Amino acid sequence: MNLAMQHIPVMAQEVLEYLKLSPSSVVLDLTVGAAGHFTYVAEAIGNPEKMIGVDRDLMCITEAKKKFPSSTLIHGSWTQALTELEKRLPEVQGVLMDCGVSSMQLDHASRGFSFRFDAPLDMRMDTTQAISAQNWLSSVDEQTLANTLFHLADERRSRRIAKSIVEKRRKNQLHTTFDLVQAVEDAVGPKRGKTHPATKTFQAVRMAVNEELIEIEKTLQALIQKLSHGARIVVITFHSIEDRLVKNIFRDAKQNKQLRLLHKKAVRPQREEYLLNQRARSATIRAVEIVKI
Ligand SMILES: C[S@@+](CC[C@H](N)C(=O)[O-])C[C@H]1O[C@@H](n2cnc3c(N)ncnc32)[C@H](O)[C@@H]1O
Structure with a gap:
């Protein structure tokens, strides 16, 4: 099954713009999903070997490994993966977090994420949890x-x-x-x-x-601490509760002079995009650059 066919990555142009990549960039995509953004970023830097991908959904990692055998692909939650990646974080120049569930997870009836299908009450992004x-x-x-x-x-x-x-x-x-x-x-x-x-x-x-807010909070705090000067973090959220948390974490870190915000107001999709992709309608991007004095 070609998973990427079913999924249009949200605000992909804006993601590339805010990650501001060069061919030498090492990029950490924390939400591989159907590898939509992953593919865009790998093409932009022209070298899949520089890509690190994480997803707690084993199916996503298994599929991504077939398409990107030379990339580092880790199955696990962000908090588990960051422990594993601790030594590599200082070389990472761009991090993407495209929060929430994927359309694949929602559309896969047996996963129990959707009220559209009758299924056991599962809802685990990681079915080994x-x-x-x-x-x-x-x-x-x-x-x-x-x-x-x-x-x-x-x-x-x-x-x-x-x-x-x-x-x-x-x-x-x-x-x-x-x-x-x-x-x-x-x-x-x-x-x-x-x-x-x-x-x-x-x-x-x-x-x-899935302890989603806990994961966002712990992960952003760890990234702010461990990434090097000039590294960028781009976060896409899909509802106000996630967005508020990200906004507050970045605001506090800015006050502590740990990062600078890359835009004044949160970035929303162009009308043309959300007319084509319903999922983009509720998306918000927040992007920052790490500062180490
Ligand atoms: C919105 S989808 C990503 C779609 C992807 N950007 C694309 O273009 O194909 C979010 C993915 O992140 C994963 N995910 C969400 N929270 C996670 C966490 N705390 N740790 C690891 N993976 C997570 C989900 O399993 C899902 O596959």
């Missing part, structure tokens, strides 16, 4: 669940939804994605407008299961 959505939902208490829905997805109806999920669990009726959709609909009613009522619940559970 122990805790799935089913495990997490079977042990989380109602208060923590409500807080998670509110904090990770801005779900205003978090308490009602958490109560309904816990009720379904108590009746042993919470096993599949459609069971989770039903729990949300029992609490807030069926779809009325454009957005499905389970959208935010699925986002929050996925983010909790």
Whole structure:
């Protein structure tokens, strides 16, 4: 299967512009996915040997290894990979983080990321990880669940939804994605407008299961500490909660004179791009350059 065919990399021109690469650049792509950006960057520097790729989804790394056998490709979370890469970080000149799930993960019914398909409640980006959505939902208490829905997805109806999920669990009726959709609909009613009522619940559970905000925070902090003067970090996020976290980390590091921001306002896609690629509609780029005095 040609995975890259199904996936259009978001804001690829802007990514290349902010990474400001030269043929000698060593680039770390922390989100290989379908290798969309990876391919653009490898072509821009003209040397796949200078590319390091990371993904916690083994399928992505396996496919990327077939296409880029001379690149360094690591299966694992960012925090695991950064420990492994510690010695190489000072030579890295560009880092890309294209956050969140890939369209492949969303479209692969059995992965359980989407409320469009009925599947076991999995949602692990790394299928070798122990805790799935089913495990997490079977042990989380109602208060923590409500807080998670509110904090990770801005779900205003978090308490009602958490109560309904816990009720379904108590009746042993919470096993599949459609069971989770039903729990949300029992609490807030069926779809009325454009957005499905389970959208935010699925986002929050996925983010909790994969510890997405913790990964972003620890990884950016480590990169800011360990990259060399002049190295650049480009982050693409897809919702305001991720973007706010990235913005605050960069703002604090700027105040500590650890980096400079490469733009005033966050960078958003051109209209032409999001008309062609629906996924680009919610994308935001933040880019910085490391300063070592
Ligand atoms: C939006 S997709 C990347 C798409 C890619 N840029 C492309 O153009 O094909 C995000 C990818 O990052 C991976 N990912 C997300 N968070 C991760 C983390 N903390 N550690 C490792 N990989 C992660 C996901 O498994 C997914 O494959």
